[in-house]
Amino acid sequence: MPPTAPELLLLILVAVAGGGPWGAAVASAATKVPGPTSPAPSLPPAPPPFALPGGLQTSALLSFFAPVSPKVHNEECRNDSRRYLQELQNLTLWAAQMFDASTKFPEGILAADTYQLGHYDECVGVDVVVGGNGPEDAGRRMRGQYCLATIKFAPMPSTYPAFYRERPHHATEDEDPFSLAHDPYKSAWEKIRVTVDPSKKRRDEFFWSMCIPSSCTAQDLQTSMDAAMDTIRAAYGVRVDITVQESMCSTAKESTEYSIGDHVVGLVIAIAVTITIISTGYDMIVYQQRIQNGGKTARGMESIVLVFSAYSNLEKLGKPDRTKDMRILHGLRLFSMVFIILGHRCLFSYGGPFYNPEFLEERYRKIQDMFLLNGTLIVDTFFVLSGFLTCYSIFLELGKRKRLNIGLLYLYRWMRLTPVYMMVVAFYATLLDNLDNGPMWKSKMGLERERCEQNWWTNFLYINNYVNADQLATMWIVSLIAGFIGLASMFGGWSFYIPGRPYYIWENATYATLHRIAWSMAMCWAILGSITTGFNVLEPILSLDAITPLSRLTYCAFLTHGAVDLYIVSTLRVPQYMSFPRLFWMASGDLVMAFIFALFIHLLFEAPIGGIQKLLMAGGKRPRPDDQENKRKNLNETNEMVETPKGSTNPAYRGDTKEETQEI
Structure with a gap:
């Protein structure tokens, strides 16, 4: 049977998220015949793999956007993140907004545009009650939390050995570390590589926006993102270091608290x-x-x-x-x-x-x-x-x-x-x-x-x-x-x-x-x-x-x-x-x-x-x-200069005239 409208929209969202390593896989999956899907339980015990049209398993991919890793010890955070992914599978509006507010794939890195800010207001504007089972169970409140993760990356020595060659301090026949021009036929790693020129902005470090449940901490997100990157590190031979500081996470203020x-x-x-x-x-x-x-x-x-x-x-x-x-x-x-x-x-x-x-x-x-x-x-x-x-x-x-x-x-x-x-x-x-x-x-x-x-x-x-x-x-x-x-x-x-x-x-x-x-x-x-x-x-x-x-x-x-x-x-x-x-x-x-x-x-x-x-x-x-x-x-x-150029006559000068003065 052909994919439904929600499935198509979710496919587009994931395709955007997979614009890099996953792009080809998603593109090939889109041409396959989709299989049936079964409704997910209200609160699964673990992040379940769910199928897009063609049977593409995306739980590993989307787990990057929510702290559901077993390495996250905050059970409340894991449960809310599972709920988030479950509702995203159903294309529920609040979950789609959280996913939509997150950065899917960085852009402008080679131009040193290192702030991938997503959509802050769309994220912190999420405030819903989910999981209610009747009048006695009002459900759990879910609020969006915006975080900026710092990601530093570089190729493994086996992937691109020239990245780790000695950095020259002067221009040579082969390399000018102070030039703003780059050979368009060489590897992109050459432009990302840090040189001795302090006037150049680093391109091997950027900020990635994430929208996660407010019950999660910065450490929870860092742990989850780091775990999700293990597959990328191994498959593509890159080093990826992720840091999330508490000061880079924020939610909408319910009421201003005055000290x-x-x-x-x-x-x-x-x-x-x-x-x-x-x-x-x-x-x-x-x-x-x-x-x-x-x-x-x-x-x-x-x-x-x-x-x-x-x-x-x-x-x-x-x-x-x-x-x-x-x-x-x-x-x-x-x-x-x-x-x-x-x-x-x-x-x-x-x-x-x-x-x-x-x-x-x-x-x-x-x-x-x-x-x-x-x-x-x-x-x-x-x-x-x-x-x-x-x-x-x-x-x-x-x-x-x-x-x-x-x-x-x-x-x-x-x-x-x-x-x-x-x-x-x-x-x-x-x-x-x-x-x-x-x-x-x-x-x-x-x-x-x-x-x-x-x-x-x-x-x-x-x-x-x-x-x-x-x-x-x-x-x-x-x-x-x-x-x-x-x-x-x-x-x-x-x-x-x-x-x-x-x-x-x-x-x-x-x-x-x-x-x-x-x-x-x-x-x-x-x-x-x-x-x-x-x-x-x-x-x-x-x-x-x-x-x-x-x-x-x-x-x-x-x-x-x-x-x-x-x-x-x-x-x-x-x-x-x-x-x-x-x-x-x-x-x-x-x-x-x-x-x-x-x-x-x-x-x-x-x-x-x-x-x-x-x-x-x-x-x-x-x-x-x-x-x-x-x-x-x-x-x-x-025409006498008997005053100092703003304010009042200085009391240190006893007996001076009481004319207004202008003192710096």
């Missing part, structure tokens, strides 16, 4: 939002009207309430910097942050599911990509800015007071940076993990939460890096030298990316020692040349007033943009295709979202904390807007 830390952080955010709303309303409706009518300025508790006003804080955020000579600092800070976010977008995208990794292998050989590959240098710009402003402020104080309280200086800096920093760390350690899900959510976002939970105190103490790691012609010459030094420090690293280039230890040591110093010197000249002589080609752009508000948000943007990148990678369902237009498109979205989140953090935490610090130094008195304007006019008329 005490989650509730505490949520409560702090809710309180901050409530106070900001109340303060903003009071400021706009009561205080601003009173000031316009010549009323008294805020004092005492009213001053504390008003520092939380989003209206006033937004107004301050948008005001241009009054120190015209130092506006270039805002431009340097903003554009440095733009390149940092772009670099981190590349870092996260290249390290996640990647459809065309050969694109990256080619980019490693392009000197123009050093802005991204050597982009960590740009972070040093912030160190230069912070150090420059700190030294500048210290010189001002020593020139006036001849004394300096170093302890108070450090305390002020710690108090200004830490509250916002720790709030972001607390969010990472608590609520961030509950926002979404995905194939790699537990392995990436869960790992980030675990790190923040364990190491928050190192961030609190700022030891996380150590614990757990006059003539115009003259100006032209100096500027050219500074520009050359900066470009050399950035693009000089390209020499280490040239394929097959000999390694010289003295060259590596010299570059590693000096390239950051050289970049910092170039940034110092960009600042000093602009301030002292006004000679800077980029000054008109870097000093635009429109840049200032965004520059003041860079600290919060730096703290938040990593969460944006991490969220996108952790929720990916399919590998991403990469190109430069696409990278810039994605980085543009990162920039927008990072600064939106930065604005909220600034209004809820950074600006109010800075305002409270200022009130403490001013004795609790809030200055009148007209008084502040008069001081600004006097300051501009005298």
Whole structure:
């Protein structure tokens, strides 16, 4: 008799699963006359072989997709897996969905597309009750669990001996280990073979998605897959090592479980939002009207309430910097942050599911990509800015007071940076993990939460890096030298990316020692040349007033943009295709979202904390807007640089003016 529709569909599914070693067997079986099948018992004691049209036994094949091996000691898992295979034989929808969500045969391995992600949502969406025998026996709940198994493979020495030949460190007549071109007439094992070129992505290791019953553990799946591979190892002469980590398995969350830390952080955010709303309303409706009518300025508790006003804080955020000579600092800070976010977008995208990794292998050989590959240098710009402003402020104080309280200086800096920093760390350690899900959510976002939970105190103490790691012609010459030094420090690293280039230890040591110093010197000249002589080609752009508000948000943007990148990678369902237009498109979205989140953090935490610090130094008195304007006019008329470029006057500098300052 001809095969029924369910049998045909199951044949197609298994044929897809057997696209490799089993393809020929399935194809030949499809031409045979099918024999009758008998219904399977409700819960067989062992995984029974069942017949496809033509009598093809597929239990050994499908057992790869469910932990039914006798080597699996979890009896509950084995029983649920047997039920799964039984219902798959009957083409029951939920079982077919689980099988459909699993990877049948890897694709794109030779192109280094090593993430075979299947269909995550189809898998975790399976939630049924099976095996009920009446009102008294409601049956057993069956839920889909998505796992990513890591599979490493290679031919046996007897299968392809050349795979294990010595890897040359230099190009020879027969082989160039640094070439991206491969002889299309040679064995595919040549492209899979690992070479000494670190810029090439490994092709002998990939991730295979599996959908299994939720009663099974990662170890159960690993044991079952490893046992199912025994036949393949022997028949085709390949080595196959399978690893399944618990962090790579996940199910749909029935309900979000919040810890005490989650509730505490949520409560702090809710309180901050409530106070900001109340303060903003009071400021706009009561205080601003009173000031316009010549009323008294805020004092005492009213001053504390008003520092939380989003209206006033937004107004301050948008005001241009009054120190015209130092506006270039805002431009340097903003554009440095733009390149940092772009670099981190590349870092996260290249390290996640990647459809065309050969694109990256080619980019490693392009000197123009050093802005991204050597982009960590740009972070040093912030160190230069912070150090420059700190030294500048210290010189001002020593020139006036001849004394300096170093302890108070450090305390002020710690108090200004830490509250916002720790709030972001607390969010990472608590609520961030509950926002979404995905194939790699537990392995990436869960790992980030675990790190923040364990190491928050190192961030609190700022030891996380150590614990757990006059003539115009003259100006032209100096500027050219500074520009050359900066470009050399950035693009000089390209020499280490040239394929097959000999390694010289003295060259590596010299570059590693000096390239950051050289970049910092170039940034110092960009600042000093602009301030002292006004000679800077980029000054008109870097000093635009429109840049200032965004520059003041860079600290919060730096703290938040990593969460944006991490969220996108952790929720990916399919590998991403990469190109430069696409990278810039994605980085543009990162920039927008990072600064939106930065604005909220600034209004809820950074600006109010800075305002409270200022009130403490001013004795609790809030200055009148007209008084502040008069001081600004006097300051501009005298053109005196008596302030440090964001925040409040540093209490370490006793007796300084109480003008608002802009501190990095």
